[in-house]
Amino acid sequence: MTGTTITAQPGTPFVEVTREFAASREKVLRAHTDPELVARWLGPRGMEMEIIEYDSRSGGSYRYVHRNDRGEFGFRGVFHAVTGERIVQTFEFDGAPGQVSLETATFTDLGGRTRLRSRSVFLTVEARDAAVESGMERGITESYERLDAVLEKGE
């Protein structure tokens, strides 16, 4: 399994993530758009995941809550565009209201494998730094390990 590469160049508001998955693009995309599948991998380990809304069409909205013994963490956003190879969405953590980011994820068909490249941009460099320092890297890495397991089951 290829590891997750996360790049956050100092002094920029960007976070870039690259990851490969051992499944077709169609399956990797479905794991990002079907709320029942999303609930099984999105977020770090040890979190209970409740999806309140997940309308993964262009113009749709989403909202979900992660819970553990330290508390409840809500996230929300809108899907600007969802196509067969790209998802563009906004993202806001209820704990940092107003610090909205924009994420674009591109899914490339490698013939049975899929390369996912995502690029997030924040409204300020400081907001990007705060997101990275809040454990974003661990959340992404663990999410994608969990997604590997979902995809291994053929879903």
Added chain:
Amino acid sequence: MTGTTITAQPGTPFVEVTREFAASREKVLRAHTDPELVARWLGPRGMEMEIIEYDSRSGGSYRYVHRNDRGEFGFRGVFHAVTGERIVQTFEFDGAPGQVSLETATFTDLGGRTRLRSRSVFLTVEARDAAVESGMERGITESYERLDAVLEKGE
């Protein structure tokens, strides 16, 4: 009337705009959320404006087309959040598909006057530069002059 200040620091993906209007915050906000009013000022002079969709609620979508003798220019996006003092939305020009930006506009009540500060962020510095070079500054400056006229009529 205070002029429009537009800042695009070299090497960053940001565009910042500051402008004051001689009207209450409620009126300036309504001119941004009521599609009949939006159609009267959004865009540079000399453009015919057709609003196809303008659902300016959190989670709503918008789409409009500007036309002149040089052609047709379509724009679309989603409203991430619309409150009594802030609008956060995505923005995409049909002529630059995939170059989505995120804009947050904050409306500050100055007692009969309103300060609008907006901050847009693009996915890359290059996309920001291309937007600025495409005439973004003229579009913003003329739009806000037209908005002054709409507000002067008491709307």
